Amino acid sequence: MRVTIEVNGRETSADIEDRLLLVHYLRNTLGMTGTHWGCDTSNCGACTVWLDGLPVKSCTTLAAMADGRSVRSVEGLEGDTLDPVQQGFIEEHGLQCGFCTPGMMMVARALLDRDPDPDEATIREAISGNLCRCTGYENIVRAIRWAARKQAETGRSDREAEEAVL
Amino acid sequence: MQVPAPFTYERAGSVDEALSLLGRYGPEARLVAGGHSLLPMMKLRLARPEALVDINGLAELDYIRVDGDHLAIGAMTRHAAVLESPLLSEHYRIFAEAERVIADPLVRNRGTVGGSLCQADPSEDLSAVFAALRGEVVIRSTGGVRRVPMREFHVGPYETAVGDGEILVEVRVPIRTSVGSAYEKVERRAGDWSIAAAGAFVVLDGDRISDVGLGITAVGAEHFTCAEAEAALVGAQPDDEAVEAAAAICASSCNPTVDQRGPEDYKRHLVSVLVARALRRSIAVARVGSSRGVED
Ligand SMILES: Cc1cc2nc3c(=O)[nH]c(=O)nc-3n(C[C@H](O)[C@H](O)[C@H](O)COP(=O)(O)OP(=O)(O)OC[C@H]3O[C@@H](n4cnc5c(N)ncnc54)[C@H](O)[C@@H]3O)c2cc1C
Ligand code: FES
Numbered sequence: 001m002r003v004t005i006e007v008n009g010r011e012t013s014a015d016i017e018d019r020l021l022l023v024h025y026l027r028n029t030l031g032m033t034g035t036h037w038g039c040d041t042s043n044c045g046a047c048t049v050w051l052d053g054l055p056v057k058s059c060t061t062l063a064a065m066a067d068g069r070s071v072r073s074v075e076g077l078e079g080d081t082l083d084p085v086q087q088g089f090i091e092e093h094g095l096q097c098g099f100c101t102p103g104m105m106m107v108a109r110a111l112l113d114r115d116p117d118p119d120e121a122t123i124r125e126a127i128s129g130n131l132c133r134c135t136g137y138e139n140i141v142r143a144i145r146w147a148a149r150k151q152a153e154t155g156r157s158d159r160e161a162e163e164a165v166l
Numbered sequence: 167m168q169v170p171a172p173f174t175y176e177r178a179g180s181v182d183e184a185l186s187l188l189g190r191y192g193p194e195a196r197l198v199a200g201g202h203s204l205l206p207m208m209k210l211r212l213a214r215p216e217a218l219v220d221i222n223g224l225a226e227l228d229y230i231r232v233d234g235d236h237l238a239i240g241a242m243t244r245h246a247a248v249l250e251s252p253l254l255s256e257h258y259r260i261f262a263e264a265e266r267v268i269a270d271p272l273v274r275n276r277g278t279v280g281g282s283l284c285q286a287d288p289s290e291d292l293s294a295v296f297a298a299l300r301g302e303v304v305i306r307s308t309g310g311v312r313r314v315p316m317r318e319f320h321v322g323p324y325e326t327a328v329g330d331g332e333i334l335v336e337v338r339v340p341i342r343t344s345v346g347s348a349y350e351k352v353e354r355r356a357g358d359w360s361i362a363a364a365g366a367f368v369v370l371d372g373d374r375i376s377d378v379g380l381g382i383t384a385v386g387a388e389h390f391t392c393a394e395a396e397a398a399l400v401g402a403q404p405d406d407e408a409v410e411a412a413a414a415i416c417a418s419s420c421n422p423t424v425d426q427r428g429p430e431d432y433k434r435h436l437v438s439v440l441v442a443r444a445l446r447r448s449i450a451v452a453r454v455g456s457s458r459g460v461e462d
């Protein structure tokens with residue numbers, strides 16, 4: 001079948017097998033390997049991308065289900081500058097091996113868009129579908145708090161920054 | 167790399183279209199809602215449908231509303247929407263309390279009420295919630311609409327009253343007053359399936375329990391409930407004695423299996439503790455007269 005999927009604001013299109021999973025569409029068909037693929041059993045969240053604005057596990061979503069819809073992956077976080085979430089992961093050492101990081105950051109971005117000032121419990125709940133094998137949760141939580149503070153200081157959310165660029 | 171066996175993908179734009187696609191492909195076709203139970207099963211070849219009919223686009227089945235003296239929840243309502251619904255929380259706290267501990271926020275963005283009930287996993291949480299509340303499901307086929315009480319919905323593990331060529335379109339729950347409800351679950355780690363879980367609602371009339379519902383999951387409780395314990399509670403005073411007696415009936419009458427989640431005696435013990443907690447909290451909320459505005 002032929003699918004047309006908006007990925008990070010850009011239209012993509014390909015002939016695919018009906019059974020192709022969204023994670024493999026991104027990684028293999030489009031060659032966008034930022035989205036990671038870990039457990040394959042919808043448990044680890046390494047494959048998290050946004051589908052129509054909501055974070056989902058792309059190993060448990062068919063590419064066909066995304067046909068005509070919009071997807072945002074970790075490659076779509078960076079604008080002219082790094083997203084505050086990306087900066088936060090650098091500043092607070094929010095990653096060790098980096099395998100869980102794309103999923104963590106996509107969840108963090110979605111959280112901050114909904115709740116710009118989340119407390120620690122809210123952050124931990126938000127990332128509870130994402131596993132970090134390096135067990136760096138403390139620093140991941142700090143990284144997200146860092147991003148929240150940064151946004152509050154600059155008064156510009158990622159969304160607004162993006163709109164300003166357009 | 168785990169991928170499903172080949173199949174033909176079809177997308178339905180309406181319930182009627184979904185029904186006609188199911189008719190066209192016959193018994194080898196399956197509906198796919200969130201896909202968070204079906205796709206993992208297809209990867210493992212535990213399911214091998216020839217065609218998938220995607221109903222994610224059916225906005226007509228995505229709603230939570232009052233319909234007369236019932237709450238009506240559309241089959242395509244996502245777990246996340248149930249968790250966040252002020253309407254459901256106003257009437258029954260059991261919904262948010264159960265949803266908070268179903269899977270994780272990412273799964274809850276995709277998984278649906280209809281998919282959960284139709285999957286009929288023996289450890290499924292919403293089955294216990296709707297069994298406790300004595301809900302009923304609305305099932306549509308090209309032949310018309312029929313209603314099945316939640317307590318007759320499960321025909322066996324992973325088997326429901328929904329037949330080939332049928333779609334579950336809605337779940338309905340009676341609105342009750344002077345009611346309290348609660349859900350208690352123990353899992354091994356955040357986001358996991360229950361070792362055991364129990365839900366309850368209690369309606370008080372003066373110093374007596376006038377109506378009660380129990381839901382129990384993951385331990386082989388018949389129809390996800392315990393009618394015998396409910397019968398023992400109706401008319402009783404809402405005191406410790408009644409609560410403990412009902413919890414003991416639940417613990418002895420369920421049929422837990424021994425698995426990696428624990429031995430049988432542990433699971434029975436959990437059932438008695440969780441049923442008692444759910445009942446006590448339901449009674450406390452009901453005492454205030456209404457669940458409105460009451461916090462823990
Ligand atoms: C990591 C993980 C953890 C989980 N933890 C829990 C948990 O703790 N508790 C819990 O209760 N659940 C849990 N689940 C299950 C989750 O709630 C699923 O989303 C749910 O069981 C299935 O919903 P779905 O919409 O994804 O259904 P799908 O996978 O799309 O469908 C499931 C089945 O129902 C059928 N179906 C779907 N919709 C309809 C309909 N409207 N009419 C007729 N048939 C239909 C399909 O054909 C299929 O056979 C977990 C899932 C995952 C992946
Ligand atoms: S690869 Fe998708 S959840 Fe682990």
Ligand code: FES
Pocket residue numbers: 094095096097098099100101131132133134135136
């Ligand atoms: S940084 Fe290694 S898995 Fe999280």
